[in-house]
Amino acid sequence: MISFTEENYLKAVYHLSGGGQKAVLTNELAEAMQTKAASVTDMIKKLSAKGLILYERYYGVKITTKGKAQALQIIRKHRLWETFLVEKLGFNWDEVHEVAEQLEHIQSPALIDKLDKFLGFPSVDPHGDPIPNTRGKLKPQHQVPLEQLGPGKKGTIACVKDSDPSLLKYLEKIGAKPGKKIQVVRIEDYDKSIEVIIQKKKVIVSKEVSKNILLSL
């Protein structure tokens, strides 16, 4: 049985590795988990012993197929709970991340499948992140960060990476929620900030923000 803490580390490895693509360094993990590198090394050994990651000292970790499957189940739970909190309980999209971080550790496959059904088998959570199905499959997304869009180009907001409440509150204020159309007007050469039209209003967003807005074209 995998512990609460091990689940959190595993999820972090999954996310930091971009879904299992690249290896993750000890310090990245320490930063993400708000802890010390030494603690990460300790935990890495445990996850490695359980076959959830591959560990090579001084070179970081890679997630295994088994580890990825487990991580996706946790992510599935997280996103289903976020959907529940927003759709059914009336939370705002910037208020749900922390509670979902707790709820994702509840152990009960029956609960999650019933919740999924209750929510009508949603394919994305309130931030536009895709929800893995029971078998841990993710629908392939073809999304482009707003950052990469040229002047004049249009798209539909599909997903907001980063669940920082202050970002989400800001995006809500300017009307940048998943499903909304967005068009690039111009890009400021100096700081790469982007002037866009959202819901007929012109807004300028920083490059920092534009990285976090994913569009489907």
Add this chain to the structure above:
Amino acid sequence: MISFTEENYLKAVYHLSGGGQKAVLTNELAEAMQTKAASVTDMIKKLSAKGLILYERYYGVKITTKGKAQALQIIRKHRLWETFLVEKLGFNWDEVHEVAEQLEHIQSPALIDKLDKFLGFPSVDPHGDPIPNTRGKLKPQHQVPLEQLGPGKKGTIACVKDSDPSLLKYLEKIGAKPGKKIQVVRIEDYDKSIEVIIQKKKVIVSKEVSKNILLSL
């Protein structure tokens, strides 16, 4: 901040003391928590240091006002989640206890108040147990165990103490759910088993079972 484990001990003290009436002995607590007396002594000291119980060595523990308030909040969460699982997710009443034992530890007052509202501010859970309100107040119940009813007497099933799935499945099979009327036909002298009429059918229930069925008259 009170830990997961401390919450479970505190809740056990509350229940075993009959809501704070009598003192609870170390061994009772060990039995209830499925652990050893030595571990209970250790934990008792911690809860005592936090002012949640009063500890006198070799004499057991009593719950304090502060402890009772905390216990009632946990119980509130437990019962609201059980109600959610049955009413909204379609679980059977014998399937929800274990999951609710996990969900009751989620820390978020906003979550619980929104859940309460979503459920329509229920006053009892699926087993008929009263749900404490936000301030931890319980509506006074005036209920009598079936065990104490004489022949010919009638009542309405209000609550089933003991959430053992096998008991609950059995009660469901004989139609003994909260809200149903029940009438005592006769009491067998030898083993105090009780013949009753539930939903026009005659059934004999053991004394053991009859203790767990609470009626409002």
Add this chain to the structure above:
DNA sequence: ATTATTTTTTAGACTTGTCTAAATTATTTT
């Protein structure tokens, strides 16, 4: 009222997850 038994507590140890400080290994810089 002594002895026997039960209950409870203490003492010491183990596990999980964490930490600091020191030692290693890798990477950069010069």
Add this chain to the structure above:
DNA sequence: AAAATAATTTAGACAAGTCTAAAAAATAAT
């Protein structure tokens, strides 16, 4: 390529929660 720097790991310690075995207190039995 050697020295300096950065990243990672080891070593040893600590807190929470648990355990076993032994000691102490309370209760029951003779």
